[in-house]
Every structure is written in structure tokens, then in C-alpha cells.
Amino acid sequence: MTDQEPTTRPEGLTGVLDAIGSAVTNARAMPMSSSVLVNRAELLDLVDQARDVLPTQITQADAVLADADAARAAAQAEADAILADARARAAALVDAEQVVIDARARAQEIVAEAEQTADGLRRDADDYCDRRLADFEIDLGKVLSQVQAGRAKLAGRLEDPSGV
Numbered sequence: 555m556t557d558q559e560p561t562t563r564p565e566g567l568t569g570v571l572d573a574i575g576s577a578v579t580n581a582r583a584m585p586m587s588s589s590v591l592v593n594r595a596e597l598l599d600l601v602d603q604a605r606d607v608l609p610t611q612i613t614q615a616d617a618v619l620a621d622a623d624a625a626r627a628a629a630q631a632e633a634d635a636i637l638a639d640a641r642a643r644a645a646a647l648v649d650a651e652q653v654v655i656d657a658r659a660r661a662q663e664i665v666a667e668a669e670q671t672a673d674g675l676r677r678d679a680d681d682y683c684d685r686r687l688a689d690f691e692i693d694l695g696k697v698l699s700q701v702q703a704g705r706a707k708l709a710g711r712l713e714d715p716s717g718v
Contacts (some may be wrong), residue, residue, distance in 0.1 A: 567611045570604040611653060 564573045577597055581590035 567607045568606055570600055574600045
């Protein structure tokens with residue numbers, strides 16, 4: 555490589571780091587050593603490019619993180635709203651179910667009370683009918699006695715023609 559600046563500028567920080575790595579890898583080796591000769595101007599230019607790109611990359615990364623945080627916060631808020639709505643609906647359904655359960659229990663109580671009232675009225679009506687029939691039986695017994703007495707008297711007259 556020469557002491558001139560490279561003609562193409564690498565794109566982004568990773569491009570600059572790749573160019574530095576390539577410059578070191580392709581540098582001429584020193585005989586009998588692990589050291590290499592690198593073009594100082596080329597490497598310093600690449601380091602300057604890295605410094606220039608780094609704030610832009612950091613700013614972009616910060617923007618991406620801020621966008622991700624905002625998206626996460628919005629998603630969390632939406633999830634919280636959905637969860638609150640689901641809890642409210644569940645509570646409403648539980649309340650509605652409790653209303654239905656209470657209504658059914660009250661309906662059973664009303665039916666039981668009505669059946670008790672109907673049984674009582676039926677017993678009272680049967681007692682009343684029985685008393686009226688007993689009174690009628692007594693009255694019929696008296697009428698029967700009078701009919702029998704009348705017939706007996708008539709039978710006695712029919713046997714005695716004098717009629718006395």
C-alpha cells in the first residue's frame with residue numbers, strides 16, 4: 555500500500571474496522587519477526603473515519619433503542635388496557651351470573667311459598683266443604699227422620715180407616 559489515502563471510503567463503522575483488519579492482514583511482514591509494516595497514513599485515515607462514523611452509529615443505535623423502548627411501552631400499555639378490559643368484562647360476567655343465580659334462588663323461594671299457600675288453601679277449602687257436607691248430612695238426617703215419621707203416620711192412617 556502507498557502513503558496516499560485510499561480512493562474508496564468504507565461504509566459505516568464495521569466497514570472501517572474491516573478495512574483496518576485488511577490493512578494489517580495485507581501488510582508486508584518484517585523478515586524473521588511477527589511485526590508488519592503498515593502504511594501509517596492509511597491506518598490513521600481509517601482510525602479518523604472510525605471516529606467520524608462512531609457518533610453517527612451511536613446516535614442511530616440510540617434512536618433504534620428509543621424506538622424499541624417506545625414500541626415496547628406502547629405494546630405494554632395496550633396489553634395493560636386489554637387486560638384491564640378483560641378483567642372488567644370478567645367481573646361483569648361474574649356479577650351477571652350472580653344476579654342470575656340470585657334470581658333463580660328467589661324464584662324457587664316464591665314457588666315454594668306459593669305451593670305452601672296453595673296447599674293451605676286446599677286444606678281450608680276441603681275443611682269448609684267437609685263442614686258444609688256434615689251440616690247437610692245432619693239436615694238430611696233430620697229431613698229423613700221427618701219423612702220417616704210422616705210415612706209412619708200415614709201408614710198408621712192407612713191401617714186405621716177411621717182416621718183418628
